[in-house]
Amino acid sequence: MExxxxxxxxxxxxxxxxxxxxxxxxxxxxxxxxxxGRVPGAAIAIIAGLILAFFxxxxxxxxxGISDVSGLAGFALLGSGMLRDxxxxxxxxxxxxxxxxxxxxxxxISLLMGVFISFFPAVIIAFAFGYRDAVSLSxxxxxxxxxxxxxxxxxxxxxxxxxxxxxxxxxxxKSVFVTIFTAPLAxxxxxxxxxxxxxxxGLMGTxxxxxxxxxATDPKLVPYGAMTSTFATGVGCLLCPSICFFxxxxxxxx
Amino acid sequence: xxxxxVGLLAFCFLVGQFIGESLGRFLGxxxxxxxxxxxxxxxxxxxxGLQKRGLLPVPTEQGILFWSTMYxxxxxxxxxxxxVFAAFSQGFMALLVGILxxxxxxxxxxxxxxxxxx
Numbered sequence: 001m002e003x004x005x006x007x008x009x010x011x012x013x014x015x016x017x018x019x020x021x022x023x024x025x026x027x028x029x030x031x032x033x034x035x036x037g038r039v040p041g042a043a044i045a046i047i048a049g050l051i052l053a054f055f056x057x058x059x060x061x062x063x064x065g066i067s068d069v070s071g072l073a074g075f076a077l078l079g080s081g082m083l084r085d086x087x088x089x090x091x092x093x094x095x096x097x098x099x100x101x102x103x104x105x106x107x108x109i110s111l112l113m114g115v116f117i118s119f120f121p122a123v124i125i126a127f128a129f130g131y132r133d134a135v136s137l138s139x140x141x142x143x144x145x146x147x148x149x150x151x152x153x154x155x156x157x158x159x160x161x162x163x164x165x166x167x168x169x170x171x172x173x174k175s176v177f178v179t180i181f182t183a184p185l186a187x188x189x190x191x192x193x194x195x196x197x198x199x200x201x202g203l204m205g206t207x208x209x210x211x212x213x214x215x216a217t218d219p220k221l222v223p224y225g226a227m228t229s230t231f232a233t234g235v236g237c238l239l240c241p242s243i244c245f246f247x248x249x250x251x252x253x254x
Numbered sequence: 255x256x257x258x259x260v261g262l263l264a265f266c267f268l269v270g271q272f273i274g275e276s277l278g279r280f281l282g283x284x285x286x287x288x289x290x291x292x293x294x295x296x297x298x299x300x301x302x303g304l305q306k307r308g309l310l311p312v313p314t315e316q317g318i319l320f321w322s323t324m325y326x327x328x329x330x331x332x333x334x335x336x337x338v339f340a341a342f343s344q345g346f347m348a349l350l351v352g353i354l355x356x357x358x359x360x361x362x363x364x365x366x367x368x369x370x371x372x
């Protein structure tokens with residue numbers, strides 16, 4: 001009787017391959033048969049992943065989604081930042097450097113806009129919910145950039161751990177929102193060419209959201225969005241605990 | 255050989271990560287700045303150069319293409335390991351902070367595209 005659990009845990013990565021393949025297959029059947037191709041299979045599979053993550057966290061109380069369920073630990077490796085970045089880099093092959101060069105300065109502007117347009121509206125929301133100190137306001141603002149910028153900023157300016165938890169949660173919500181809504185919004189915002197994808201990557205910033213969102217929209221655009229979004233967390237970590245924090249401090253006092 | 259492609263990819267990946275980490279250190283922040291971006295540029299330069307010299311045979315190319323096609327399955331696995339439950343248990347404000355500014359960002363994309371076409 002204990003053969004199976006042992007088998008699953010020793011071969012965790014292989015189990016993850018199988019489960020992801022099954023999820024992908026079911027999603028593509030749903031996409032083709034039930035939704036008549038209106039929603040791409042990849043998008044359904046990614047949303048299915050998020051739902052699995054929700055229940056994984058609920059059942060186990062862990063913080064790594066479905067990978068905390070025994071037997072499914074391989075998800076943590078297959079879905080790790082290491083493999084994600086490795087595969088994202090691989091998508092660059094065949095994409096055009098000259099297309100990327102065309103968008104140089106716009107990418108820089110979109111990165112800066114991405115930080116400020118995330119940060120300050122989030123500060124206003126936090127203010128509306130009763131936060132008044134510059135440290136908490138800035139940490140929550142930083143969480144609206146990416147779920148890494150929030151905790152990095154919070155740690156740098158000495159925020160309370162409960163506030164840091166909120167900033168991480170906000171970053172995760174952003175990533176989930178971008179993942180799900182990129183594909184349906186793409187045609188309304190003109191997201192159908194490499195330049196637009198680069199601007200989008202810089203604005204949104206969340207590499208996981210951007211790469212998953214573009215995967216569901218048009219896989220050919222993934223490298224372009226990834227190219228700019230990979231700078232966003234760095235830019236956010238640079239600006240949030242410095243310029244943005246000083247501005248909040250200037251406005252709200254200590 | 256397929257492993258040459260995987261090796262080339264790994265080389266570009268590691269060099270790019272090193273540049274990204276160094277840039278982060280240089281700027282005094284605890285984050286990798288553009289590591290994936292530098293890796294991608296390096297890979298594009300390498301494969302382009304090798305292709306022009308006829309040094310990128312199909313099996314080598316397949317070593318890279320395999321990982322590029324594994325990208326979506328990896329993203330599915332990544333989605334399944336996000337801390338979604340904890341995000342929901344942080345309550346309504348975290349949801350608003352995550353979503354409202356992001357909606358504004360979506361609205362900015364057409365503006366930037368218009369800038370681009372000028």
